[in-house]
Amino acid sequence: MELWIATGNAGKLKEFQLQLKEIADLKLHVQSEIPGFTPRPEDGQTFLDNARIKARTLKAVRPGVWILGEDAGLEVTGLGHFPGIHSARYAGPKASDSENVAKLLKMMQIRHVADRSARFVCTTVVFTPAGEEWVFTGELKGQIAKVPSGQLGFGYDPVFIPEGETKTLAELGPGYKIQHSHRAQALKQFIQKLRGSL
Ligand code: IMP
Secondary structure, eight states, X not given: OEEEEXXXXXXXXXXXXXXXXXXXXXXXXXXXXXXXXXXXXXXXXSHHHHHXXXXXXXXXXXXXXXXXXXXXXXXEGGGTTEEXXXXXXXXXTTOOHHHXXXXXXXXXXXXXXXXXXXXXXXXXXXXXXXXOEEEEEEEEEEEEOSSOOOSSSSTTGGGEEEXXXXXXXXXXXXXXXXXXXXXXXXXXXXXXHHHHHO
């Protein structure tokens, strides 16, 4: 089976590769393999809108194959659920992961945020070769650490401590994420539905 992934995020791609390994005979492709592929701006109002934009843009140039688009982000309770759908660009249109993390910690400090609870959210849209749309969601609850720690993972992993843990996702590493993350939960539902449909 051939599955095309609509992402330009290397951190996410590594997690997709690890998680989807359990599907027998899976050949993963990524949008960057398509010469001249230009992603459309993620200008939706929700994670679902943006996951659809990614999946549909890829489907337009690769019709009739399995397509997976995903949008994810971090919602911090004390920041009114920000950065949410703006997570990738929180510190600016070309912000790096460390700039986004620095802005998050700065905003929490400036606003004297006492409630550091947060959650990662993931919405995954899959198009089957017949064009049917499947939607899966996942969340991971936790707390925002006061300082970043850990080298593993990407994005806000160095400041996210999952519920029931004392270490950040960037310390816990990919083994933890493929079991428990928001993305893992959505992908497990996809794998289950795929097995039922093949
Ligand atoms: P997207 O590619 O538009 O979905 O951007 C998602 C952004 O949310 C990423 O660039 C990260 O900043 C953040 N994010 C999403 N999932 C994760 C995760 O699993 N760990 C850390 N940050 C994440």
